[in-house]
Amino acid sequence: MREYHQPLEFVEQPVPEPRHPTDVVVRIGGAGVCATDLHAMEGLMEPAGVTLPRVLGHENAGWVHEAGNGVTTVAKGDAVLVFPPHSCGLCVPCRRGIDMLCVHHQFTGLTVDGGFADYVLVPERSLLSLPAGVEPVAVAPYADAGLTAYHAVRRLQHLLRPGTTAVVVGVGGVGHIALQLIRELGASATIAVDTDSRRRALAGELGAGDVLDGAGSADAVRELTGGRGADLVFDFVGTDSSHADCLAMLARGGTYSVVGFGGTVSAPSAAMVGGEHTVMGNLVGTWLDLWEVMQLHAAGRLVLKTESHPLDSVNDVLAKLRDGEVTGRAVLVPA
Ligand SMILES: [Zn+2]
Ligand SMILES: [Zn+2]
Numbered sequence: 001m002r003e004y005h006q007p008l009e010f011v012e013q014p015v016p017e018p019r020h021p022t023d024v025v026v027r028i029g030g031a032g033v034c035a036t037d038l039h040a041m042e043g044l045m046e047p048a049g050v051t052l053p054r055v056l057g058h059e060n061a062g063w064v065h066e067a068g069n070g071v072t073t074v075a076k077g078d079a080v081l082v083f084p085p086h087s088c089g090l091c092v093p094c095r096r097g098i099d100m101l102c103v104h105h106q107f108t109g110l111t112v113d114g115g116f117a118d119y120v121l122v123p124e125r126s127l128l129s130l131p132a133g134v135e136p137v138a139v140a141p142y143a144d145a146g147l148t149a150y151h152a153v154r155r156l157q158h159l160l161r162p163g164t165t166a167v168v169v170g171v172g173g174v175g176h177i178a179l180q181l182i183r184e185l186g187a188s189a190t191i192a193v194d195t196d197s198r199r200r201a202l203a204g205e206l207g208a209g210d211v212l213d214g215a216g217s218a219d220a221v222r223e224l225t226g227g228r229g230a231d232l233v234f235d236f237v238g239t240d241s242s243h244a245d246c247l248a249m250l251a252r253g254g255t256y257s258v259v260g261f262g263g264t265v266s267a268p269s270a271a272m273v274g275g276e277h278t279v280m281g282n283l284v285g286t287w288l289d290l291w292e293v294m295q296l297h298a299a300g301r302l303v304l305k306t307e308s309h310p311l312d313s314v315n316d317v318l319a320k321l322r323d324g325e326v327t328g329r330a331v332l333v334p335a
Contacts, residue, residue, distance in 0.1 A: 004043035004052065007315045008116065016121035021070030024124050026080060029136030030308065030331040031115035032059030033317050034144055034173065040110060044262060050110045057116035058084040058109030059144040061136030071124045079130040081143050081294070082122055083287045084108045089125060100284045116314055118334045128290055131298045141173060141306060141329040142293055144284060149178035150293035151285025152259050153185055156232055159255060160186020165225050167191045169246055170236035170260060171199040173329035178234055179206050180302050188232065191224060193217045198327045202305060218248035230254060239263040250277055257282060308333050
């Protein structure tokens, strides 16, 4: 049954139980709310195999509640973060270490039930143990927002050279982490672009070199770079207009990294060839990306801006996100 554009509904379900020896039931401590949840509710995720109804919630952290008898790496009570893509470990993409491209791909909270619930059932391979003293609710957004930001920035780390300029378009849940990762992994000057003054203020607090509002951002970026444009542009918005702006601000030889989605990227091939532009899409990240971004967090090098809300306010939180009223990431906490 496909019922898009509907508010989420609460449904009583039994606590899940391991179905395979390596399954783990996680009691949710926090579940981040992502624009992808809105996209799923709008039907935009259908080409990716996401149909409703479904328990959404793909940024999950909590505690092991029950582990199947084949589970060896975690035990009841352990604090864990849930890597959302399922990976078999046996296929060629998994063996290459690009586990989000596993041929048996499933995604917790999009293609199988997720964490807008008290419990979620996941394979052991999806888990990452939290360092001692780290509360699940404080780090849940790393499971997707942090992971996605890290993957996108890490892929271009070799291009974040001194003397280059990197632009972050959209300083939301993912973008505010990416801004910090550009600093941690590279040496580019940074420019942050956001239409909202609160998010621009956040970008300034997080150390962006320059901060622009959305209007005329391509011209403004050219002005700030002596007419050259940006060597790297990370787009966390993904609308027709952000795609057009990002392409327009790209320097010769520049790379446009698309993370937010929903619009259509459209560019004359003569401009792409003449400018030797690269356009790349980013799909979440690998388990190792998640482990690495957690190492940076544990070392105190990243600020994760979150606000928590009770799980039963999920529809209000989704509306807030849709209206651009969330600064950082909203996290749902079961009662
Ligand atoms: Zn997401
Ligand atoms: Zn696989």
